[in-house]
Amino acid sequence: xxxxxxxLDFARGPALEAALIILVFGMFWRLVGVLVLRRPRDLSxxxxxxxxxxxxxxxxxxxxPRREFRPRILHWEAVSYVFHFSLALVILGLLPHILLIRDIxxxxxxxxxxxxxxxxxxxxxxxxxxxxxxxxxxxxLRQISNFDDYFxxxxxxxxxxxxxxxxxHLGGRYEDLLAVHMLSAELLLAWLPFSKxxxxxxxxxxxxxxxxxxxxxxxxx
Amino acid sequence: xxxxxxxxxxELNQPRLSIQKPEPRYDKQGEMAxxxxxxxxxxxxxxxxxxxxxxxMESCVHCGQCAEVCQYYVQTGDPRYTPIWKLEPFKQAYKRxxxxxxxxxxxxxxxxxxxxxxxxxxxDLIYDSCTQCGRCTMVCPMGIDIASLVGLARHGMAAxxxxxxxxxxxxxxxxxxxxxxxxxxxxxxxxxxWLEDEHGVEIPLDLERAxxxxxxxxxxxxxxxxxxxxxARIMKRMGASWTFRSExxxxxxxxxxxxxxxxxxxxxxxxxxxxxxxGARTLILPECGHAYQALRWQGANLYGKPLPFRVLQIAxxxxxxxxxxKLQLQPVQNSATFHDPCQIVRRxxxxxxxxxxxxxxxxxxxxxxAHGAYNWCCGGGGGVVTIxxxxxxxxxTYQIKMQQVEDTxxxxxxxxxxxxxxxFDDGQAxxxxxxxxxxxxxxxxxxxxxxxx
Numbered sequence: 001x002x003x004x005x006x007x008l009d010f011a012r013g014p015a016l017e018a019a020l021i022i023l024v025f026g027m028f029w030r031l032v033g034v035l036v037l038r039r040p041r042d043l044s045x046x047x048x049x050x051x052x053x054x055x056x057x058x059x060x061x062x063x064x065p066r067r068e069f070r071p072r073i074l075h076w077e078a079v080s081y082v083f084h085f086s087l088a089l090v091i092l093g094l095l096p097h098i099l100l101i102r103d104i105x106x107x108x109x110x111x112x113x114x115x116x117x118x119x120x121x122x123x124x125x126x127x128x129x130x131x132x133x134x135x136x137x138x139x140x141l142r143q144i145s146n147f148d149d150y151f152x153x154x155x156x157x158x159x160x161x162x163x164x165x166x167x168x169h170l171g172g173r174y175e176d177l178l179a180v181h182m183l184s185a186e187l188l189l190a191w192l193p194f195s196k197x198x199x200x201x202x203x204x205x206x207x208x209x210x211x212x213x214x215x216x217x218x219x220x221x
Numbered sequence: 222x223x224x225x226x227x228x229x230x231x232e233l234n235q236p237r238l239s240i241q242k243p244e245p246r247y248d249k250q251g252e253m254a255x256x257x258x259x260x261x262x263x264x265x266x267x268x269x270x271x272x273x274x275x276x277x278m279e280s281c282v283h284c285g286q287c288a289e290v291c292q293y294y295v296q297t298g299d300p301r302y303t304p305i306w307k308l309e310p311f312k313q314a315y316k317r318x319x320x321x322x323x324x325x326x327x328x329x330x331x332x333x334x335x336x337x338x339x340x341x342x343x344x345d346l347i348y349d350s351c352t353q354c355g356r357c358t359m360v361c362p363m364g365i366d367i368a369s370l371v372g373l374a375r376h377g378m379a380a381x382x383x384x385x386x387x388x389x390x391x392x393x394x395x396x397x398x399x400x401x402x403x404x405x406x407x408x409x410x411x412x413x414x415w416l417e418d419e420h421g422v423e424i425p426l427d428l429e430r431a432x433x434x435x436x437x438x439x440x441x442x443x444x445x446x447x448x449x450x451x452x453a454r455i456m457k458r459m460g461a462s463w464t465f466r467s468e469x470x471x472x473x474x475x476x477x478x479x480x481x482x483x484x485x486x487x488x489x490x491x492x493x494x495x496x497x498x499x500g501a502r503t504l505i506l507p508e509c510g511h512a513y514q515a516l517r518w519q520g521a522n523l524y525g526k527p528l529p530f531r532v533l534q535i536a537x538x539x540x541x542x543x544x545x546x547k548l549q550l551q552p553v554q555n556s557a558t559f560h561d562p563c564q565i566v567r568r569x570x571x572x573x574x575x576x577x578x579x580x581x582x583x584x585x586x587x588x589x590x591a592h593g594a595y596n597w598c599c600g601g602g603g604g605v606v607t608i609x610x611x612x613x614x615x616x617x618t619y620q621i622k623m624q625q626v627e628d629t630x631x632x633x634x635x636x637x638x639x640x641x642x643x644x645f646d647d648g649q650a651x652x653x654x655x656x657x658x659x660x661x662x663x664x665x666x667x668x669x670x671x672x673x674x
Contacts, residue, residue: 033321034279038271043521045528047570062364065286068595069360072289080284140285143300144309149283194322199282199363206280207364209273217518218570220359220594 008175011182019186020104026193027201047218054215055208061221062207076134083127089120090160114167121164128157152195159185231403236650237643238402238444239387239607248344250382250389255337258381262340263314265380265480266373270319273366274373278315280363281305287357287367292597292618293350304357304367307346310335311374340383347374348385349611353478354563354598368568371603375480384479387607392479395488401475404439406467412442413449413465422453428464434501434530435463436472436492438509440639448508448639451666455539458669459547463505469495472512473640477519478604486523489516496530503531505538508662510564510602510638517569534565535662536637540574543581549670552583558631559586560622560645560658561596562638575637575661582668587629597621599636601644619648626656637661 065073091097095111102108132153135141162184166177214221232239288294293302317323317332326332355368378384395401413424441448456463469491476484496504506512517532542548566572572593579586600618605611626634634656645658
């Protein structure tokens, strides 16, 4: 066996397993580390009963900014949406991805034509570049950005790029490119629980909590 | 270092009440070593750190949207004023000391230890340039309640003696005299006697039993006494059994703004105990935004059990009276716009009550472009109106509000918070503006259907 297929076997086998274990336990650790802290009962008289329903509602309503806020944020919000949608299409629509997910979870669904996926991947890459340029130039984003922001960006960008390269057989043997693609995606999975990328899970909790607190007061969420 | 007592005279001739301007400085209270100051800041900060705050600290994705809705960033373009950035030292401290990965952060020194110098540098971000209005909370795509985190950061700053001088002195006075603005029980008694005499109204003080315990903001006592007269007229018309009590009348709670939890609790307990003592079924909070936040939503939690009475802001009580047919009002002939006090509406949920009252007054209500929960702050909340060095910045933020009001084309500007009101008065004087903020309470009192006595 050549070293190249060794690398691919490594990416498909132990590396994938390790990444998934780190992903699950890391995320578990982060959530438990937060949720075990004090959660004192709010003793004030609620204006609205069953405020948790408002929490659930807020998880959805915060998906899109309110009319009052749109003029200043909608353009970049839209770019961010384009990125998130196209990334979701690539991750969940490509047949090999679906097969991998089926192997791990037993769930599966029909794939999308590869033409759609490669287009979505291209859109995701371009929107990511635009978002990076925005982060690197906007005074607010420059002020608040740290290593996590740029490294996380890189770890999302790389699997998209290497995936496209593998598909088009650009820059190397298919097996090598596929191995690099898989390894980069595994690095992303392993990094996710420790970084801002954990927002993939955390948004449910933080939106839900604020939605519940404000609903309890009868306030808008 | 600053010390206590009457060396902080009041400015009674200015459009807003405050203590007189000190020399430029950055403010520290007490003598202690930097290490102790830092230690106190961090302990004060994490003392009440629960799962909710930790969740918020974990959730920020650095999208920067909070800046785009914050009056300080919008008016200055200075990225320092990004709401989440105002918490940076505390975020670092959280990640290093409390968070789920704190041991790693410490082991590899991934997050440096915060220094006293940094906390001093952040004083103006945590106090001068945040009214805790909570507009950023409404835009955050992760739903982080940044305003509540600023409240926690202030706990740390207060414990470390790093509160802006005037806010600190205001709190000291409140704790010493029972009122931040000199409205001591003796002054209140005097004022009430004078108002009763001058206006021919009855203002019950220290009745032994009453259904309603009335509370007051010392801003009203000292600057808007006509509000107390308005209150007396309305309560009489509603046939309410009510009283002020000299052991618990002051509804303002500047300790909450400063981050002094002990002081906040003591101020709330006075009101709670007074209400229980008179057997009140309802405690009414005056036209004061933060009083509502302090007692309506935080009071029971500081008391340690549910309150045995209702807590209503005066506009809620008026709306209730109108619904029950106890208040008949003459129509107001003008158009008006309503300024939503942040702590009552956005962060308090009493959005409809003041509008119900305005509706009953037959006002042609012209809402501002962003109103209700999305309203712009007057710029004076969060204790900011007390801080002199913050004035230039405050006037900048106030311009948003002026423009909003002007854009409605309404003849009158009405609100239901005396702290907003003095901020409007001060801004009006500064900009020679022709609009005066009016009190909803006084508007109602002025339009009661003629009394049959």
